[in-house]
Amino acid sequence: MRTEPVTSDxxxxxxxxxxxxxxxxYGEGVQDVLVRDGRIAAIGADLEAPxxxxxxxxxxxxxxxxxxxxxxxxxxxxxxxAETVETGTRAAARGGFxxxxxxxxxxxxxDTAGVVEQVALRGDSAGWCAVRPVGAVTVGLAGERLxxxxxxxxxxxxxxxxxxxxxxxxDPVLMRRALEYVKSxxxxxxxxxxxxxxxDGAQMHEGLxxxxxxxxxxxxxxxxxxxxxxxxxxxxxxxxxxVCHLSTAGSVDIxxxxxxxxxAVTAEVTPHHLLLTDExxxxxxxxxxxxxxxxxxxxxxxxxxxxxxxxIDIVATDHAPHxxxxxxxxxxxxxxxxxxxxxxxSLVQSTMVDxxxxxxxxxxxxxxxxxxRIGRDEDQGRPLAVxxxxxLLVWDxxxxxxxxxxxxxxxxRNSPFAGLELPGANRLTLLAGRATVRxxxxxxx
Amino acid sequence: xxxxxxxxxLRREEALEVLATAEHMAQTQSRAIRKLPTLVGxxxxxxxxxxxxxxRISFEAAAKRLSADVINFSAKGSSxxxxxxxxxxxxxxxxxxADAVVVRSGSAGAAHLLAHxxxxxxxxxxxxxxxxxxxTQAMLDAFTMRRHLRxxxxxxxxDGLHVVIVGDVLHSRVARSNVLLLTLLGARVTLVAxxxxxxxxxxxWPCEISYDLDEALAAGPDAVMMLRVQxxxxxxxxxxxxxxxxxRRYGLSAARAASLPAHTIVMHPxxxxxxxxxxxxxxxxxxxxxxxxxxxxVFVRMAVLYHLLATDARxxxxxx
Numbered sequence: 001m002r003t004e005p006v007t008s009d010x011x012x013x014x015x016x017x018x019x020x021x022x023x024x025x026y027g028e029g030v031q032d033v034l035v036r037d038g039r040i041a042a043i044g045a046d047l048e049a050p051x052x053x054x055x056x057x058x059x060x061x062x063x064x065x066x067x068x069x070x071x072x073x074x075x076x077x078x079x080x081x082a083e084t085v086e087t088g089t090r091a092a093a094r095g096g097f098x099x100x101x102x103x104x105x106x107x108x109x110x111d112t113a114g115v116v117e118q119v120a121l122r123g124d125s126a127g128w129c130a131v132r133p134v135g136a137v138t139v140g141l142a143g144e145r146l147x148x149x150x151x152x153x154x155x156x157x158x159x160x161x162x163x164x165x166x167x168x169x170x171d172p173v174l175m176r177r178a179l180e181y182v183k184s185x186x187x188x189x190x191x192x193x194x195x196x197x198x199x200d201g202a203q204m205h206e207g208l209x210x211x212x213x214x215x216x217x218x219x220x221x222x223x224x225x226x227x228x229x230x231x232x233x234x235x236x237x238x239x240x241x242x243v244c245h246l247s248t249a250g251s252v253d254i255x256x257x258x259x260x261x262x263x264a265v266t267a268e269v270t271p272h273h274l275l276l277t278d279e280x281x282x283x284x285x286x287x288x289x290x291x292x293x294x295x296x297x298x299x300x301x302x303x304x305x306x307x308x309x310x311x312i313d314i315v316a317t318d319h320a321p322h323x324x325x326x327x328x329x330x331x332x333x334x335x336x337x338x339x340x341x342x343x344x345x346s347l348v349q350s351t352m353v354d355x356x357x358x359x360x361x362x363x364x365x366x367x368x369x370x371x372x373r374i375g376r377d378e379d380q381g382r383p384l385a386v387x388x389x390x391x392l393l394v395w396d397x398x399x400x401x402x403x404x405x406x407x408x409x410x411x412x413r414n415s416p417f418a419g420l421e422l423p424g425a426n427r428l429t430l431l432a433g434r435a436t437v438r439x440x441x442x443x444x445x
Numbered sequence: 446x447x448x449x450x451x452x453x454x455l456r457r458e459e460a461l462e463v464l465a466t467a468e469h470m471a472q473t474q475s476r477a478i479r480k481l482p483t484l485v486g487x488x489x490x491x492x493x494x495x496x497x498x499x500x501r502i503s504f505e506a507a508a509k510r511l512s513a514d515v516i517n518f519s520a521k522g523s524s525x526x527x528x529x530x531x532x533x534x535x536x537x538x539x540x541x542x543a544d545a546v547v548v549r550s551g552s553a554g555a556a557h558l559l560a561h562x563x564x565x566x567x568x569x570x571x572x573x574x575x576x577x578x579x580x581t582q583a584m585l586d587a588f589t590m591r592r593h594l595r596x597x598x599x600x601x602x603x604d605g606l607h608v609v610i611v612g613d614v615l616h617s618r619v620a621r622s623n624v625l626l627l628t629l630l631g632a633r634v635t636l637v638a639x640x641x642x643x644x645x646x647x648x649x650w651p652c653e654i655s656y657d658l659d660e661a662l663a664a665g666p667d668a669v670m671m672l673r674v675q676x677x678x679x680x681x682x683x684x685x686x687x688x689x690x691x692x693r694r695y696g697l698s699a700a701r702a703a704s705l706p707a708h709t710i711v712m713h714p715x716x717x718x719x720x721x722x723x724x725x726x727x728x729x730x731x732x733x734x735x736x737x738x739x740x741x742x743v744f745v746r747m748a749v750l751y752h753l754l755a756t757d758a759r760x761x762x763x764x765x
Contacts, residue, residue, distance in 0.1 A: 203553075206645050206646065207645065207646045208646040208648070208649040209646065210644070210645075210646055211644035211645065211646030211647045211649065211650070212453075212621070212646070212649070212650075213553055213554070213577055214553045214574075214575050214576030214577035214578070214618060214621055215553050215554075215575070215576075215577075217644075217645060217646075219645070283557070283561070284553070284554030284557050284558055325530070325532075328530075328532050328562070329530060329531065329532070330531055330550065330552035330554060330555045330558060331552060331553060331554045331558075332551075332552045332553065332575065333552060
């Protein structure tokens with residue numbers, strides 16, 4: 001068991017001990033949790049508070065390992081008008097996250113050791129959560145030749161997840177080579193599954209609503225055909241494949257089939273695909289424009305079922321902030337993407353936990369343990385146990401509030417959940433024992 | 446009516462009321478002095494992001510016959526071509542004091558956005574938004590059909606009529622608006638197109654879908670509407686192998702027109718590809734009402750502007 005203090009930032013003093021009183025770890029029996037020197041020092045009923053400890057009343061709250069997002073767009077470098085590492089990780093902390101994986105589609109693209117190290121460094125100095133850069137699979141996300149994956153893996157950023165997210169590695173030979181190549185350092189290719197030819201000019205899910213609205217369709221088959229090909233490639237070369245933001249019933253079926261055959265595939269679903277449908281497009285409000293697009297109610301039901309039965313391993317936000325001008329436009333000219341860090345757990349609670357489809361123990365799995373394991377974050381997604389790093393979330397599932405993006409720490413205001421009543425409130429986020437968020441507010445240093 | 450954006454927003458009584466007003470407008474246009482004082486002192490802006498000749502001129506004529514001032518704002522040579530956004534254009538028009546904006550855009554939903562984004566308070570008329578809707582075109586088509594197929598009854602609906610719409614349905618806002626309006630007014634609609642030019646989700650539409658023009662024509666429809674094949678919108682291509690094959694399977698040839706019942710009218714929203722989707726001789730034949738559709742367009746657009754802008758129409762809507 002490790003006993004040395006953990007801190008994410010060498011400049012900070014170790015915070016005072018903290019006793020989380022009366023909460024329910026994993027939503028199960030009431031247990032107090034004592035945090036000291038950045039680690040969990042004790043768990044048990046009616047723990048005695050040390051004299052120098054701060055006591056947090058967590059009666060009625062759920063205690064979870066800090067959440068881990070495998071799919072975040074922090075936009076820095078190059079997109080600072082949309083988000084920065086600072087604002088994006090503050091948003092993450094408000095959402096209960098203690099680690100995010102920063103996607104590679106920045107300017108310059110995160111396709112070299114230099115860029116990924118820079119992003120990791122920015123994350124460390126911001127100090128709101130761990131920032132694990134995702135490396136691009138191909139140079140410039142151009143889909144033509146592999147980036148120096150090994151250099152990124154062996155950089156100080158220790159990249160393990162590689163993705164051309166936003167673009168699909170559609171060339172089958174290139175995808176095969178990427179899958180093979182990352183085996184040597186236990187990496188994973190996270191594929192944005194979208195056949196580019198089948199989605200040329202696509203604006204929304206192709207179905208009844210697109211037919212009425214006259215918007216060019218993004219057919220489900222454009223996602224499913226790539227996933228089917230990729231799981232077969234992963235099987236053939238014995239590599240790990242991760243499917244980003246899976247969105248259709250057919251995709252769930254294919255991943256389920258692949259897992260039954262023992263293929264090393266994992267899959268994620270976004271909070272918005274657990275709730276919203278193509279019906280939301282009818283008002284042409286581009287806040288609902290996202291890639292992959294919002295699908296049908298049947299697809300929503302299928303991804304909920306897939307998440308409940310374990311076919312889908314994780315929930316990842318695909319947090320994609322945009323400046324207002326990028327969304328305040330005609331639908332076909334607006335940017336794709338939605339913010340998600342600060343609403344993710346509320347969405348999972350309302351769509352999955354409250355209806356009884358998964359437990360809080362499952363929430364710990366799909367929003368912390370499994371994403372950490374896929375991303376090979378040894379320090380994150382750890383059990384709530386003595387000696388483990390104190391990356392923790394204290395979540396009160398009882399309050400219900402109308403969601404208001406203007407209150408978000410993210411620079412992005414493009415939340416599709418504005419005006420919806422959402423359950424749950426972040427009481428406390430701890431990063432290595434230090435409070436990054438208290439009662440929903442970022443704790444300034 | 447606050448705006449005129451989409452047939453999908455329209456109730457049957459509202460559609461019939463606009464048609465009745467259009468009939469009234471048509472009667473005024475046979476007088477020696479055709480200009481009415483109805484909208485004197487108001488300014489109508491034609492905001493055209495897409496090239497259009499006939500629709501813009503038609504709206505311009507309609508507004509001018511009602512004595513409105515007209516400002517034409519077209520993409521070419523304007524700030525729009527320099528990258529100005531729809532939002533900034535709308536704010537500009539609001540500040541200039543436009544009383545209504547007629548908007549044509551290649552983007553589906555553009556008119557809806559103008560009406561509801563809060564940038565501009567004035568009534569918005571949709572003059573075509575991408576492949577979504579072209580509601581005044583559908584109104585003028587219904588108006589034309591009614592005059593020919595329900596002659597002498599300015600209050601008739603289209604109950605019992607059978608209309609065949611042929612061609613590039615996928616890219617056609619005219620087809621979408623017509624399916625909605627004609628069925629709203631009681632007509633039966635059959636869409637005919639090669640399968641790749643039928644939207645995947647069209648199964649949900651209140652109409653029949655056929656891939657066989659000869660079979661559809663054999664049913665003896667009351668009206669046949671030919672759509673323009675929109676080569677410029679055909680992303681990805683390959684919707685049909687060759688123009689020749691399309692024309693043989695889906696073109697309205699003289700022989701096909703000759704097989705129709707005597708009363709059947711032939712329509713086309715224009716601009717026509719003569720010799721491709723429609724034979725020149727058919728377009729010029731007595732059963733063709735294509736030129737009359739253009740005249741109907743002015744009456745219908747006068748009616749729409751009247752309902753949106755005339756003080757008496759807004760304050761005291763007429764009962765049917």
